[in-house]
Amino acid sequence: MTATLTRRETLAAGFGSVLLPATLSAQPVAKPAEFKIGVTTFLSGPASVFGVPSRRACEMLAEQINAAGGIAGVPIRPIFVDEGPGTDHLVGEIRRLVQSEGVHAIFQSISSGSCLACTPLSRELNKVMLLWDCGTQRIFEEARYDYAFRTQGYATPEVLAPLLYLLRKKPDIRTVAVLNQDYAWGRDSWEIWQAAIGALKPGTRVVAEMFPRFGSTDFSTEITRLLALRPDVVFSSSWGGELVTFIRQATERRLHERTTFVLPVAEASLQILGRNMPEGHVIGARGDHWNNHPSPANPALFNGFVNAYRQKFNEFPIYPCHHMAQAVWALKAALEKAVAAKNGAWPSDAELAAAFRGLTFPTPTSTITLREDGQGLEDQIVGLSSFDPRFPFAVPKEMMRYSAAQVSAPAGQKSTDWLKTLTPAMIQSAGTAL
Amino acid sequence: MAEWFQDNGLLLGLALLDGLSSAGLIFLVAVGLNLVFGVLRIVNVAHGSLYAIGAYSAASIGLFLTSLGLPAWASIPTLILSAALVGAILGPLIERFILRRIYAGEEVVQLLVTFALFMILEDVQKLVWGVQPIHHDAAMRWLGTIDVPFGTDFIPFTNYQLFVLPGFAVITLAGLAWFLRSTLTGRVIVAVTTDREAATAMGIDAAKIFLLTFTFGAMLAALGGALSSPTAALVPGVGAQIIVLSFAVVATAGLGQIEGAALTSLMMGMGRSIAVYFEPELEVVVPYIIMVLVLLVRPQGLFGVIETRRV
Numbered sequence: 001m002t003a004t005l006t007r008r009e010t011l012a013a014g015f016g017s018v019l020l021p022a023t024l025s026a027q028p029v030a031k032p033a034e035f036k037i038g039v040t041t042f043l044s045g046p047a048s049v050f051g052v053p054s055r056r057a058c059e060m061l062a063e064q065i066n067a068a069g070g071i072a073g074v075p076i077r078p079i080f081v082d083e084g085p086g087t088d089h090l091v092g093e094i095r096r097l098v099q100s101e102g103v104h105a106i107f108q109s110i111s112s113g114s115c116l117a118c119t120p121l122s123r124e125l126n127k128v129m130l131l132w133d134c135g136t137q138r139i140f141e142e143a144r145y146d147y148a149f150r151t152q153g154y155a156t157p158e159v160l161a162p163l164l165y166l167l168r169k170k171p172d173i174r175t176v177a178v179l180n181q182d183y184a185w186g187r188d189s190w191e192i193w194q195a196a197i198g199a200l201k202p203g204t205r206v207v208a209e210m211f212p213r214f215g216s217t218d219f220s221t222e223i224t225r226l227l228a229l230r231p232d233v234v235f236s237s238s239w240g241g242e243l244v245t246f247i248r249q250a251t252e253r254r255l256h257e258r259t260t261f262v263l264p265v266a267e268a269s270l271q272i273l274g275r276n277m278p279e280g281h282v283i284g285a286r287g288d289h290w291n292n293h294p295s296p297a298n299p300a301l302f303n304g305f306v307n308a309y310r311q312k313f314n315e316f317p318i319y320p321c322h323h324m325a326q327a328v329w330a331l332k333a334a335l336e337k338a339v340a341a342k343n344g345a346w347p348s349d350a351e352l353a354a355a356f357r358g359l360t361f362p363t364p365t366s367t368i369t370l371r372e373d374g375q376g377l378e379d380q381i382v383g384l385s386s387f388d389p390r391f392p393f394a395v396p397k398e399m400m401r402y403s404a405a406q407v408s409a410p411a412g413q414k415s416t417d418w419l420k421t422l423t424p425a426m427i428q429s430a431g432t433a434l
Numbered sequence: 435m436a437e438w439f440q441d442n443g444l445l446l447g448l449a450l451l452d453g454l455s456s457a458g459l460i461f462l463v464a465v466g467l468n469l470v471f472g473v474l475r476i477v478n479v480a481h482g483s484l485y486a487i488g489a490y491s492a493a494s495i496g497l498f499l500t501s502l503g504l505p506a507w508a509s510i511p512t513l514i515l516s517a518a519l520v521g522a523i524l525g526p527l528i529e530r531f532i533l534r535r536i537y538a539g540e541e542v543v544q545l546l547v548t549f550a551l552f553m554i555l556e557d558v559q560k561l562v563w564g565v566q567p568i569h570h571d572a573a574m575r576w577l578g579t580i581d582v583p584f585g586t587d588f589i590p591f592t593n594y595q596l597f598v599l600p601g602f603a604v605i606t607l608a609g610l611a612w613f614l615r616s617t618l619t620g621r622v623i624v625a626v627t628t629d630r631e632a633a634t635a636m637g638i639d640a641a642k643i644f645l646l647t648f649t650f651g652a653m654l655a656a657l658g659g660a661l662s663s664p665t666a667a668l669v670p671g672v673g674a675q676i677i678v679l680s681f682a683v684v685a686t687a688g689l690g691q692i693e694g695a696a697l698t699s700l701m702m703g704m705g706r707s708i709a710v711y712f713e714p715e716l717e718v719v720v721p722y723i724i725m726v727l728v729l730l731v732r733p734q735g736l737f738g739v740i741e742t743r744r745v
Contacts (some may be wrong), residue, residue, distance in 0.1 A: 044556075046671045048565040182718070210710065213718045215675050217666040218459075220595055221452040221710040227589045228448060241567040241669030248571060249665060253579060253590045272567045272667070315566075 031346040032104065035076045037331070038097035040109040040118070041133075041324075044084035046215055049240045050110050050268065050320040054133065055080055056313055057321035058107075061328045064308070071332050072339040072346075083109050087117035094118050098125045105130065105352070107327045110320065112136035112155075112184045122147035128334075128353050132327035133320055135286070136188060137415040140373045147353045149370050151330040151361075152323045153287055153378035155185070156415040157407035159192040159237070161380035162264045162284045164407070165400055166233065167201055167427045169282070169384070170260060177208035177231040177259075179222055179246065181238050186211055189237035189264070195419035200427060207231050212242075219246045223255055230258050239265040244272050251278050266385070268318040270393045277394035281385045288365045288381040289322040292388055292395040294434050302364030316391075326363055326378075330370070333361035368404075373411040377404035381434065400431040442712070444585055449707040451582065455595040457703025458603035459662055463676050464683035465610065465695045466654030472627040472690025473647040476533060477541070479548040481655050482677030483555035484524060488656025489663040489672060490563050492516040496570040496663070506576035509664070510598075513573065517660040521653025529648040534641070552673070560670050567667035573598075574664040594664060602661055606654070607696050614692065623647055627690040679721055686725045688738020698724075698736060 039058055042051030058078050066075040079101055081093045090109070097103045105128040109115050115134035122129040122145055131139065131150040135158060139150065166173070176197065180186030190209070197204050207229050210222050223246075226234060234255075238246060243266065250256060256278035267285035270277055296302035305325060309317040338347035338355035347355065360369040369377045383396020407430065409418035439446070467481045495516045496509050532551060536544050577593040614620035625633040626643050634640045658676070666672070683702060687694030705720040716723075728736055 044560070044670065046669050048560070048670055049567065052565045208714075210714045215671055217662065217672055217675060218456065220455060220665070221449065221707045224448050224452050224589055224591070225445075225711055228445065228584060228587070230587075241667040241672075244567045244569060244667035245665070248569060248667065249592075252571070252574060252592055269567070272569070 029346045029348045032074060035071060035074045035105070035335070036101060036103040037076060037078045038081060038094065038101065038103035038106040038108075039078045040081045040083050040090060040094065040107070040114065042084055042110050043080065043082040046240050046242075047110055048084070050133070050318070051083065053313075053315075053318055054110070054320040054324040057309060057317060057324045058328065060308060060312055061325055065328070065332070071335045076328075076331075078107075079103060083111055083114050087113055090114050090118055091121065094121050095125070098127050103127070104349075105331060107132045107324070109134055112138075112188070115139055119143075119145060119148050126349050128349065128356065130327045130330060130356075133323045135185065137192070137409070138188075140375045140411075141409070141414050145374055147349070149330070149356045149374045150376045151327045151368065151370070152376050153380065153404060153408070154375065155188055156192055156409050156419070157378075157380050157402065157404060158264050158284060158286050159189050160196050160407045160419070161402040161431070162262050162282050162382050163193060163196050163200065164402065164427055164430050165382040166260070166262050166282050168400075168431070169398075170232070171427070173201070173204065173232040173260075175205050175207045175229075175231040176233045176235060177206070177210070177226055177229060179210045179212070179219070179226070179234060179236045179238065181214050181216075181242060182211035183214045186214075186237060190235070192415060192419065193235055195416050196422060199420050199422040200424055216242060217245060219249055222246075223250050223253055226250075227253065227255055227258065232259060233262055234259050235262045237264050239268060243269045247273055247278075248276050251276060256281065268320065270385075270395070271316055271318070274393050275387070277385050279384070279386050279394070282382060283385050283394070283396055284380065284382050286319050286380075287322060288379040288401060289319060289363075290381055290383075290396055290399070291316050291391065293365055293381070294399065296365040297367070298362065298364050301362075305364055322363075326361075326368060326376075329363060330356070330359065330361045330368070330376075334359050371411050375408070375411065377408060379404050380407060399434040401434055402431045406430045445711050446708070448582075448584065448589060449711045450704060451591065451596065452710075453700070453704035453707035455599040455703075456706060457700045458599040458601075459658055460676075460679055460683060460703055461603045461696050461699035462606060462658035462661065463655055464680040464687070464699055465606065465692060466651035466658070467677075467680045468684045468687060468690060468692070468695050469610075469623075469654070470648055470651035471684055473623060474533065474537070474644055475630075476537070476544050476548065477681075478533075478651075479545065479677060480528065480551040480555060481651070481680065482673030482675075483552050483559075484520065484652045484655035484673075485659040485662075485676050486559055486668070486673035487524065487555065488517045488520045488659030489666070489668050490559060490568065490659075491520050491656070492660035493568050493570040493663045493668055494563070496572060497568075500570070500572055506572045509570070509573035509576065513660040513663070514657065517657035518653055520656035520660075521649055524656075525649030525652030526645060528652070529645050533648065534644070537644075552677075556670065556673070559673075563668070565670055567669050569663070569667045571664045592665075599661060602657070603696070603699075606657075607692065610692050619646065624690075682721050682725045686728045686735055688732075688735025691735065691737035694735060694737030698728075 041054050042048045062076050107130050110133045112134045129148045135155040137155045178190050261281040264284035266283035334355040338352050360367050366379050380402045381399050383399040385394040386397035388395050409415040470478050492513045496512050536547050574594040579590040579592050581588040683698045687698040702721040706717050709717040709720045
């Protein structure tokens with residue numbers, strides 16, 4: 001038996017398919033009983049050194065927010081997904097979070113590879129996606145997204161700020177070596193460094209480029225080579241166990257006496273290194289949230305967050321905890337803004353996404369503005385490793401703050417192109433001492 | 435060529451020194467895997483977990499003893515004792531309750547079971563030790579450094595790296611060779627490795643030998659981990675790195691070949707070090723290039739013997 005449509009039924013179906021979605025979207029959105037957030041982070045593998053503390057921070061903040069009545073009267077509930085199994089798995093998990101779990105927003109991810117693979121899903125799923133920690137510059141430089149925003153800085157300012165600081169403190173450097181992990185971040189950060197140093201200090205010679213495989217547990221050979229070469233500077237954007245191992249092996253063999261380390265991601269490893277971290281080397285925190293920040297914008301909020309985390313988990317929060325918190329605070333600010341814009345009615349996904357564009361939200365240390373391309377502008381604070389009696393681990397001294405607008409590529413420009421336009425005058429003009 | 439050596443001879447010397455300690459560590463882990471593979475005929479992927487647990491246990495016990503105020507020299511015997519402890523506890527447990535059930539199973543089942551065990555033990559490590567890096571380097575610091583002349587300059591090496599790691603490897607090699615060739619138990623293990631059926635037909639208790647060998651192999655893996663702990667920060671996933679390299683050593687050396695494992699470890703350790711100096715991009719692939727080249731010429735491995743097909 002075959003079914004046939006009459007001309008009238010065909011017309012009705014046609015009108016229906018055109019008009020129904022518009023009618024549905026015009027319907028008021030019901031206020032949810034809870035606001036579910038899908039959170040992708042590393043719960044397994046080496047990067048769980050970032051993922052687990054960030055999950056703890058997220059759970060702690062959710063408890064605090066819910067105890068205070070939620071956001072716009074709605075409690076929030078994070079649902080965590082492990083980034084460890086890889087991008088293919090993660091793409092499926094994000095679809096599941098939206099389609100089966102019914103999450104209202106997604107906090108995505110630590111790995112740049114995860115972000116590159118999963119951010120395009122925001123178009124397909126039409127859900128707000130906050131990139132809470134990944135640093136790749138390619139996301140917003142190579143595509144435009146209506147539903148995706150990054151609530152923190154990114155690779156370009158995170159590498160450029162330590163370089164500017166180094167060149168101001170040690171203007172006479174002539175030779176550089178690199179020891180980075182062999183994956184996207186290690187290679188990308190070196191590309192940014194090379195482009196920037198080529199413009200800021202032309203003639204600097206690269207004497208060794210070493211990219212040990214990701215997860216290496218021994219750098220003895222690389223350290224011997226560095227000891228023999230005696231470069232003025234060793235740049236390393238490594239993190240986690242690899243950075244700890246490198247610093248311990250290097251200091252035991254007194255490499256730190258022959259060269260200056262520049263470590264943009266050092267902050268997350270300083271507690272583990274304790275007194276093993278040598279003094280006088282350039283350290284970064286992928287932002288401005290140092291535990292010894294001398295003048296946070298909101299000291300009560302800053303100390304409240306740090307102390308609550310310390311009391312609960314018996315350690316200081318590291319930068320992924322702050323980045324996770326920034327995503328939570330951005331969501332709170334945007335949701336409240338969107339609800340206020342509708343006079344208390346609950347916003348649709350599109351209305352919530354619109355509230356993020358151009359949003360400026362407060363953090364304990366400063367404010368972050370989400371630029372028109374979705375990129376967050378977060379200040380960078382860099383300093384020299386030193387010891388302070390208040391902390392059992394190294395913290396920065398002689399800190400300088402680099403405002404995000406100074407060290408980020410302008411919207412619409414690729415970082416590698418913009419970095420080539422920098423001039424040596426920027427070394428003195430950028431940054432303010434704290 | 436002579437000109438190249440004149441320019442790079444000193445660097446090559448440094449590379450060979452670095453390669454020694456790397457080779458020592460690879461050997462300790464690979465020789466245990468080779469022994470287990472030779473006797474039990476099981477590709478034990480969980481060998482990497484025993485390495486990791488050995489490392490974590492040594493660091494934890496070391497940290498505990500340091501907190502009690504024990505002198506730094508005590509860290510070195512602690513490394514050996516903690517490895518023995520891990521092997522003696524986990525080895526019999528794994529062999530008795532897991533491996534014994536799959537000896538008759540297909541190879542793919544054995545591989546899946548040991549891989550599952552590896553995954554479970556990875557999670558156990560996270561449950562017990564968390565995800566933040568752990569380190570305890572009292573042994574390395576206590577032994578200090580030695581300055582090796584380098585032209586008009588000098589290069590500090592740690593004594594631990596230059597003497598302890600290769601030293602342990604040499605002692606293990608000599609001890610194993612003596613044990614396998616000069617003791618009754620050792621000869622029985624060799625007999626089972628060479629021909630399991632004939633050995634059991636002659637009255638050798640294969641189950642007992644399997645248990646003994648696996649426990650011994652587990653101790654060697656744990657010893658490798660324990661000895662690496664003073665130089666490396668321990669994080670989730672450390673076991674996965676070493677196991678891949680160990681498989682390459684076993685395949686290149688040949689089944690059950692102790693001296694072959696030593697020579698192959700030396701080749702791979704040296705090869706990686708030389709690559710770091712002269713072609714760093716090749717560092718990761720050098721061991722596998724060596725493996726492929728050897729297997730192309732000798733498919734049974736450097737020291738392996740061609741097995742006759744039994745009908």
